[in-house]
Amino acid sequence: xxxxxxxxxxxxxxxxxxxxxxxxxxxxxxxxxxxxxxxxxxxxxxxxxxxxxxxxxxxxxxxxxxxxxxxxxxxxxxxxxxxxxxxxxxxxxxxxxxxxxxxxxxxxxxxxxxxxxxxxxxxxxxxxxxxxxxxxxxxxxxxxxxxxxx
Amino acid sequence: xxxxxxxxxxxxxxxxxxxxxxxxxxxxxxxxxxxxxxxxxxxxxxxxxxxxxxxxxxxxxxxxxxxxxxxxxxxxxxxxxxxxxxxxxxxxxxxxxxxxxxxxxxxxxxxxxxxxxxxxxxxxxxxxxxxxxxxxxxxxxxxxxxxxxxxxxxxxxxxxxxxxxxxxxxxxxxxxxxxxxxxxxxxxxxxxxxxxxxxxxxxxxxxxxxxxxxxxxxxxxxxxxxxxxxxxxxxxxxxxxxxxxxxxxxxxxxxxxxxxxxxxxxxxxxxxxxxxxxxxxxxxxxxxxxxxxxxxxxxxxxxxxxxxxxxxxxxxxxxxxxxxxxxxxxxxxxxxxxxxxxxxxxxxxxxxxxxxxxxxxxxxxxxxxxxxxxx
Numbered sequence: 345x346x347x348x349x350x351x352x353x354x355x356x357x358x359x360x361x362x363x364x365x366x367x368x369x370x371x372x373x374x375x376x377x378x379x380x381x382x383x384x385x386x387x388x389x390x391x392x393x394x395x396x397x398x399x400x401x402x403x404x405x406x407x408x409x410x411x412x413x414x415x416x417x418x419x420x421x422x423x424x425x426x427x428x429x430x431x432x433x434x435x436x437x438x439x440x441x442x443x444x445x446x447x448x449x450x451x452x453x454x455x456x457x458x459x460x461x462x463x464x465x466x467x468x469x470x471x472x473x474x475x476x477x478x479x480x481x482x483x484x485x486x487x488x489x490x491x492x493x494x
Numbered sequence: 495x496x497x498x499x500x501x502x503x504x505x506x507x508x509x510x511x512x513x514x515x516x517x518x519x520x521x522x523x524x525x526x527x528x529x530x531x532x533x534x535x536x537x538x539x540x541x542x543x544x545x546x547x548x549x550x551x552x553x554x555x556x557x558x559x560x561x562x563x564x565x566x567x568x569x570x571x572x573x574x575x576x577x578x579x580x581x582x583x584x585x586x587x588x589x590x591x592x593x594x595x596x597x598x599x600x601x602x603x604x605x606x607x608x609x610x611x612x613x614x615x616x617x618x619x620x621x622x623x624x625x626x627x628x629x630x631x632x633x634x635x636x637x638x639x640x641x642x643x644x645x646x647x648x649x650x651x652x653x654x655x656x657x658x659x660x661x662x663x664x665x666x667x668x669x670x671x672x673x674x675x676x677x678x679x680x681x682x683x684x685x686x687x688x689x690x691x692x693x694x695x696x697x698x699x700x701x702x703x704x705x706x707x708x709x710x711x712x713x714x715x716x717x718x719x720x721x722x723x724x725x726x727x728x729x730x731x732x733x734x735x736x737x738x739x740x741x742x743x744x745x746x747x748x749x750x751x752x753x754x755x756x757x758x759x760x761x762x763x764x765x766x767x768x769x770x771x772x773x774x775x776x777x778x779x780x781x782x783x784x785x786x787x788x789x790x791x792x793x794x795x796x797x798x799x800x801x802x803x804x805x806x807x808x809x810x811x812x813x814x815x816x817x818x819x820x821x822x823x824x825x826x827x828x829x830x831x832x833x834x835x836x837x838x839x840x841x842x843x844x845x846x847x848x849x850x851x852x853x854x855x856x857x858x859x860x861x862x863x864x865x866x867x868x869x
Contacts, residue, residue, distance in 0.1 A: 352626070353508055353620075353626055353635045353636065353637035354508075354620040354622070354626070354637050354638070354639075355637075356503065356637075356638045357503060357638060357640070362499065362503055365502070365503075365618075365640050366502070368618075369502060369640065369644055372614070372644060372648075373644075373647060373648075373651070376611070376648060376651045377651065380655045393546065393602060393604070393607070394607050395655065395659070396604070396652050396655035396656050396659065397655075397659045398604065399604055399605065399656075399709065399710075399711040399712060399715055400710050400711055400712055401712055426850055426851065427850070427851045427852055428540050428542070428851075429539065429540045429542045430536040430539040430540065430542070430600070430847060431847065431850065432536055432600055433540075433542060433544075433600075436544075436599065441599075443544055443599075444544050444599065447542070447543075447544045448542070451541075451542055
């Protein structure tokens with residue numbers, strides 16, 4: 345009679361299964377080695393996702409951010425960031441995370457009659473003052489970096 | 495067998511994949527509910543979002559979506575830890591969890607990527623019952639588990655990069671490098687009966703424990719990694735004895751019930767399983783968080799998909815235990831949310847943020863709920 349307490353271990357894989365598994369293992373490991381290396385080619389050095397560079401949150405201080413837009417009729421309006429987006433996004437923008445800055449500028453351009461959007465980060469450290477200006481309809485903002493005034 | 499083939503397909507003590515899978519899935523469930531759900535209110539605010547990958551396009555995940563995904567992932571993960579896991583269910587957990595964090599940069603916790611890699615390995619783990627991993631024999635059951643070896647190598651790669659970046663930045667790197675080497679050889683320990691290996695392994699295991707104790711890290715990451723290190727580096731005999739003790743109720747009670755011919759397909763089992771699948775998401779109605787009901791209902795549908803085949807192909811009680819494990823998952827979600835500050839934190843942070851943005855109606859509603867759940 346079969347014991348209710350024992351059960352055989354899973355069988356060893358056949359040569360065909362071993363080959364298939366081997367292909368998966370090779371691909372999985374190759375990706376894991378290559379993905380962190382993409383950091384070396386990243387334009388935005390603050391973006392260290394998937395690299396294992398850090399296991400704690402960002403320690404970079406958040407810069408002082410201001411944003412404004414220019415309408416087609418030439419008016420200039422200040423934007424209250426904290427009323428528009430969640431404060432976590434404001435922190436991302438304040439840390440010059442390029443992909444979030446771009447998305448924010450593009451989002452403001454979606455409004456009716458907006459000609460240009462500008463965002464300025466005053467960092468007060470070696471990151472200086474960074475200005476991002478997007479002409480609505482354009483694909484990417486123009487970034488200007490100035491040394492912080494001491 | 496060639497050395498490389500032996501490395502990947504050689505025997506490991508089955509106790510290790512059994513316990514590692516259950517440990518990570520259980521942690522993942524409670525981590526999702528206690529550490530991620532409280533931050534759910536910030537999703538969808540202002541209709542603004544940036545995802546980790548362009549595949550999400552202009553999709554803006556709202557709070558109900560995010561909380562629903564967390565409920566789905568957590569409940570399904572815990573149900574798989576409670577009873578014999580199923581590959582389809584594990585694949586759904588891996589997909590759900592990965593969608594949960596990749597849909598927005600609001601979740602940029604670095605170890606969530608590692609958890610996705612682990613879940614990817616789990617899909618190919620041997621789907622072991624307690625009996626298979628901890629049979630009565632004095633000798634720990636062993637078998638080929640290449641996905642477990644891949645799990646160890648994945649961990650080794652993480653430590654390798656920690657060491658490499660540390661070296662590049664001029665920081666000390668020997669400890670993560672030792673961790674990396676330790677995980678590379680860890681999976682081979684069960685193939686050798688040499689006393690030297692059995693003695694050396696626990697010492698190697700001290701390295702990852704020490705690394706996670708001394709290095710500041712986010713959230714529950716050190717708990718995950720210390721727990722994994724204990725399970726991976728404990729000597730074969732000790733892990734087997736500990737596993738037998740932990741799984742004693744499962745082996746003596748649950749497993750005995752599962753005996754029975756697959757041809758005796760009692761209709762009562764089908765109806766009980768169905769009732770269980772319907773009853774489980776009902777528990778989530780008491781959670782009072784947006785999206786959770788939908789998330790739990792989806793777990794029931796996922797489980798129905800898993801059980802559907804099993805009703806005709808497996809021992810007759812197994813579907814019933816699966817329904818019970820899902821019920822256990824939903825119940826655990828409710829108890830966790832009700833006895834922690836997760837729900838209060840969610841509504842309070844939502845109220846504060848809505849107030850900041852000048853949305854005073856939403857702020858008042860959220861504040862009212864926060865006060866209801868204040869402890």
